[in-house]
Every structure is written in structure tokens, then in C-alpha cells.
Amino acid sequence: MIVTSDISELRAYRWQDRSVAWGLVPTMGALHLGHISLIEQAKKENDRVAVSIFVNPIQFNNPKDLETYPVTLEEDLKILKKQGVDLVWTPTIEDIYPENYQTYVQVEEFSNQLEGRSRPGHFKGVATVVAILFNAFQPNRAYFGQKDAQQLLLIKQMVRDLKFYLEIISCATVRENDGLAISSRNKNLSKQGRKQAVCLYQALAAANEAISNGNIKAESIKTQMKSIIDEYHLAKIDYMSIANPTNLKEVEIINGQVLISLAVFVEDVRLIDNMTMEV
Amino acid sequence: MIVTSDISELRAYRWQDRSVAWGLVPTMGALHLGHISLIEQAKKENDRVAVSIFVNPIQFNNPKDLETYPVTLEEDLKILKKQGVDLVWTPTIEDIYPENYQTYVQVEEFSNQLEGRSRPGHFKGVATVVAILFNAFQPNRAYFGQKDAQQLLLIKQMVRDLKFYLEIISCATVRENDGLAISSRNKNLSKQGRKQAVCLYQALAAANEAISNGNIKAESIKTQMKSIIDEYHLAKIDYMSIANPTNLKEVEIINGQVLISLAVFVEDVRLIDNMTMEV
Numbered sequence: 001m002i003v004t005s006d007i008s009e010l011r012a013y014r015w016q017d018r019s020v021a022w023g024l025v026p027t028m029g030a031l032h033l034g035h036i037s038l039i040e041q042a043k044k045e046n047d048r049v050a051v052s053i054f055v056n057p058i059q060f061n062n063p064k065d066l067e068t069y070p071v072t073l074e075e076d077l078k079i080l081k082k083q084g085v086d087l088v089w090t091p092t093i094e095d096i097y098p099e100n101y102q103t104y105v106q107v108e109e110f111s112n113q114l115e116g117r118s119r120p121g122h123f124k125g126v127a128t129v130v131a132i133l134f135n136a137f138q139p140n141r142a143y144f145g146q147k148d149a150q151q152l153l154l155i156k157q158m159v160r161d162l163k164f165y166l167e168i169i170s171c172a173t174v175r176e177n178d179g180l181a182i183s184s185r186n187k188n189l190s191k192q193g194r195k196q197a198v199c200l201y202q203a204l205a206a207a208n209e210a211i212s213n214g215n216i217k218a219e220s221i222k223t224q225m226k227s228i229i230d231e232y233h234l235a236k237i238d239y240m241s242i243a244n245p246t247n248l249k250e251v252e253i254i255n256g257q258v259l260i261s262l263a264v265f266v267e268d269v270r271l272i273d274n275m276t277m278e279v
Numbered sequence: 280m281i282v283t284s285d286i287s288e289l290r291a292y293r294w295q296d297r298s299v300a301w302g303l304v305p306t307m308g309a310l311h312l313g314h315i316s317l318i319e320q321a322k323k324e325n326d327r328v329a330v331s332i333f334v335n336p337i338q339f340n341n342p343k344d345l346e347t348y349p350v351t352l353e354e355d356l357k358i359l360k361k362q363g364v365d366l367v368w369t370p371t372i373e374d375i376y377p378e379n380y381q382t383y384v385q386v387e388e389f390s391n392q393l394e395g396r397s398r399p400g401h402f403k404g405v406a407t408v409v410a411i412l413f414n415a416f417q418p419n420r421a422y423f424g425q426k427d428a429q430q431l432l433l434i435k436q437m438v439r440d441l442k443f444y445l446e447i448i449s450c451a452t453v454r455e456n457d458g459l460a461i462s463s464r465n466k467n468l469s470k471q472g473r474k475q476a477v478c479l480y481q482a483l484a485a486a487n488e489a490i491s492n493g494n495i496k497a498e499s500i501k502t503q504m505k506s507i508i509d510e511y512h513l514a515k516i517d518y519m520s521i522a523n524p525t526n527l528k529e530v531e532i533i534n535g536q537v538l539i540s541l542a543v544f545v546e547d548v549r550l551i552d553n554m555t556m557e558v
Contacts, residue, residue, distance in 0.1 A: 007442065018297045100526075102388045103406070103440035108381045127382070128441075136442040138417075161382035162407075163415040165290065247379075 059125030
């Protein structure tokens with residue numbers, strides 16, 4: 001397994017054999033089973049798999065979130081080697097944002113909804129770093145988790161709009177036994193916080209059940225979700241959304257597919273989760 | 280010579296033989312000797328040359344400028360065939376900006392200076408369309424004229440920042456016998472306007488002479504430039520600038536290289552020109 005921070009070296013490996021198809025799994029490290037599912041999917045669909053590890057400072061609207069974001073490089077590299085990854089790119093902040101850096105990509109509509117509204121500047125940072133990674137490596141396919149549903153939509157929109165020549169593949173959210181969506185930020189939860197973090201999944205499961213039972217009123221479903229989360233004293237809702245899954249506009253009456261998503265602070269840790277449901 | 284508006288067809292030709300190096304000359308059509316010099320340079324440095332023709336609506340801040348921008352496709356294709364161009368891409372507006380388009384690229388500092396200040400939104404439009412062209416075609420080299428000096432700087436900055444995997448090549452401004460920089464917009468000048476349009480070159484030549492004679496005070500040089508332009512009653516100065524050629528910041532005392540640039544309305548036609556000079 002090649003590990004390099006150097007973009008010239010990265011490109012030398014990437015273009016050694018032009019007939020080889022490469023999958024890229026962009027990560028911020030602190031690897032978990034969610035990332036591993038992306039890598040497994042990438043291995044199935046490509047001749048070679050590259051993983052980038054870069055904690056992108058400009059997508060953190062909250063400096064404390066950046067400060068506490070887990071960094072576990074040594075452990076990550078062991079996992080990647082075991083997974084049979086071919087190439088790992090570990091650029092420094094200066095490699096990605098050299099002095100006098102000043103170019104940004106914005107997916108304008110998606111950037112102002114849900115996560116974008118709660119985290120100003122977040123998606124500008126995401127779109128920009130993903131554009132950089134795509135241009136630097138030019139993968140044939142890139143892999144992202146459904147857990148970050150809005151991020152996935154935004155990246156697909158950017159790829160369509162800016163005509164990046166690659167395919168975006170999404171993989172299902174991986175969950176713990178109790179339903180908690182696996183996330184690097186789960187590591188920052190206390191033991192009690194970890195237990196209460198199940199509230200996101202429970203709220204989504206309740207929404208799913210309500211819809212199965214014929215409830216199609218978004219407000220009523222949100223009220224049920226809220227009452228579940230309110231049972232957990234460490235949890236504080238940031239937002240709940242029942243939206244059209246193609247444009248993220250809120251719906252009042254569920255008809256067809258909807259994306260139900262939510263962000264909840266558990267202790268100081270901001271967690272997100274979502275499910276797509278259909279009437 | 281292949282002419283296509285279809286991006287799949289474009290990519291099929293571009294990637295037919297992966298070992299072949301392609302140069303791209305992005306244009307808005309209305310081809311003239313300036314474009315031909317770019318094509319000649321591209322032919323020297325690449326195995327194949329592609330030219331795109333697309334009048335990019337989002338870089339026109341002034342709707343009247345867009346309306347009157349000359350379109351001469353039939354003539355353009357004759358010229359390109361004669362020049363031995365391999366591939367011409369003529370996308371429609373819908374090909375570049377399909378329904379629900381929402382992704383934009385901004386080179387933030389360069390976008391607010393000189394041309395950017397006079398033409399709000401212009402450089403956001405330029406950076407965005409150039410990113411689309413680069414991703415769609417993925418040329419090995421792309422060619423731009425020095426006449427649009429700020430555009431050239433901005434594109435180089437974008438390529439550096441977003442790590443586009445290609446080389447930007449710039450070519451010298453081509454001039455008419457009287458010194459007027461060749462531009463598609465010159466076609467919109469009346470006979471009298473065409474005569475008076477020489478004022479931009481004359482102002483730059485006077486600046487050059489003043490500097491050669493030891494004048495290093497920017498304000499004094501601008502006063503000389505202004506007095507020349509004021510002799511032409513159809514000309515109205517938009518801006519004059521004597522700036523650091525790497526960051527476009529205005530200088531007071533010339534020391535080393537400077538970019539002297541100006542924009543002048545001659546009748547209703549906005550013309551720009553520039554020269555790099557050195558003390």
C-alpha cells in the first residue's frame with residue numbers, strides 16, 4: 001500500500017497505467033465500519049482503490065468541532081492496509097490550501113438548506129475540497145455514504161453541473177446494533193451519551209412506522225419524533241425535516257418518496273441521521 | 280474536422296487514444312487573429328487541438344453587451360477548418376447550464392478588482408464556465424490571450440487552487456497596424472469609433488515611454504494617459520490601473536514589473552487593453 005502526501009507522487013501512481021479504473025473514497029480519517037463499506041464497494045467496482053484522509057478545516061463552521069474531531073492516522077492506515085487499499089493520500093493543510101488560496105465552489109441552493117442553514121459555510125467547504133480531490137486524483141468513481149444525505153445530493157449536483165467526468169456511488173448507512181448510525185463523532189460521546197444517541201434512530205423508526213400505518217401529515221410525524229427525542233435528557237434537537245429527496249424542500253403531506261432527516265446534539269456532540277421513506 | 284455540440288461525442292473523441300495530448304482553445308466565437316495565434320501555439324505544443332465556441336451568458340453583466348456580441352459561426356468554422364483544428368465543441372446554453380443549474384466557482388480576491396469591480400459577476404461567470412470546459416474536455420493544455428490579463432491571472436489561480444491537471448498557456452496580444460488590440464467587440468465600432476479606438480494603445484505606449492524616460496510615479500503616468508484619451512471625443516475612461524502583476528494591487532511608485540491596464544468606452548463599446556512594463 002502506497003501512502004503519500006505528495007500530489008505529484010499521487011498522480012504518478014494514478015496515471016501509471018491509463019487503462020486501470022480507480023475508485024476514490026474521500027475521508028476525514030477516524031475510519032469506521034461506514035468507511036469500510038465504502039471501500040468494499042469501491043473494490044468490487046474498480047481495478048484499484050485510493051483513500052484520501054484529510055480533515056478539511058474550511059467545512060467546520062464550529063472551531064470546537066474541528067478541534068475535537070478525532071484523528072487516528074496510525075490506526076486508519078492499519079485498517080486500510082487490511083482492506084487491501086492500493087493508495088492512501090494524506091495531504092497536509094498547506095498541500096490543499098497553499099498560501100494565497102482563494103477559489104471556492106458553491107452549490108448555491110443546496111448550501112442554504114438543513115445542514116447548510118445550521119452550519120453556515122459548511123457546504124462551501126465540502127464542495128470546494130471535493131472539487132480539489134476530484135481534480136487532483138481524477139478517479140473513475142467516488143464513494144460517499146447515505147448518512148450524509150444532503151452532502152451526497154450536493155456532490156451529485158456539483159458533478160452534474162461542473163461536468164466532472166466520474167461517477168458518484170452512494171452506500172447505505174451502516175448502523176450499530178441499537179440502530180445508531182456509525183460516525184466518527186460517536187467517539188466523542190460519553191458512555192451515557194452513547195446510550196442516549198440511539199434517539200435519532202428511534203425517532204426515524206417511529207416516523208417509518210407512522211407512515212406505514214397511514215399517517216401522511218409531516219407535522220404530526222415530526223411531533224411524534226420530537227416526543228421520542230424529548231425522552232432523552234442529554235438530547236437537544238437542532239432540526240427535523242421531512243423533505244422532497246431531490247430538492248430538499250419541506251413537504252406537508254407525504255406523497256411518494258420523502259427524505260426524513262434530523263440533527264440532534266447529544267451532550268456537545270452534533271449527530272445527524274436520515275432515512276428515505278415512501279408512501 | 281469534427282464539429283459537435285454533444286458532450287458524450289466530445290469525450291469519445293477526446294479519449295479515443297489516451298496517449299494523445301490535446302490542447303483546448305476556449306472561445307466565444309467571432310474568431311479573429313488573436314484566436315488564430317492561440318490555435319497556432321496549441322498546434323505547436325499538442326498532438327491534437329480542440330476549440331470550444333460558447334457565448335457564456337453568465338459572464339455578461341450587461342444584457343446589451345450579450346445581445347450585441349457578434350455571432351459568426353459559419354465563418355468561424357471555415358477559419359477553424361483552414362487552421363487544421365481537429366475538434367470543435369459548440370454546446371448550447373442548455374448543454375452548459377441545464378435546468379436547475381446551481382454550482383458556481385469564485386476566485387474571490389481577483390473577482391473584485393479592476394474588470395471585476397466594473398463588471399459585477401463577470402469573473403464568477405468566467406471561472407464557472409472555464410471549470411466546466413476543463414472538466415468536460417480535460418485538455419492537457421489550455422490557451423488564453425494576454426489581452427484579457429486579469430482573466431488569465433484568475434484562471435491560473437483557479438487551476439492552481441482547484442488542482443486542475445492541465446497547463447495554462449498564454450499568448451501575446453495581437454494588434455492591428457495602428458496598435459488596437461484585436462477583439463471581437465471591435466466589430467461593433469463605427470468607422471469613426473474604430474479610428475478613435477486607437478486611444479487605448481496610444482495611452483499604453485505613452486505610459487511605456489514615460490517609464491522608459493524614468494517616470495516612476497503612477498499618478499503622473501495616469502494623468503498623461505488620461506490626457507491622451509481625452510483628445511478623442513468618442514472615448515470615455517472606465518478605469519486605468521498601474522498594478523502589481525501578480526496580485527493586481529495598485530502601486531504608487533513603480534519598482535520592478537507592473538501591469539498597466541485600462542478599460543475605455545468608445546461609443547457604446549467597452550474596450551480593454553494592457554501591457555506589462557518594467558523599471
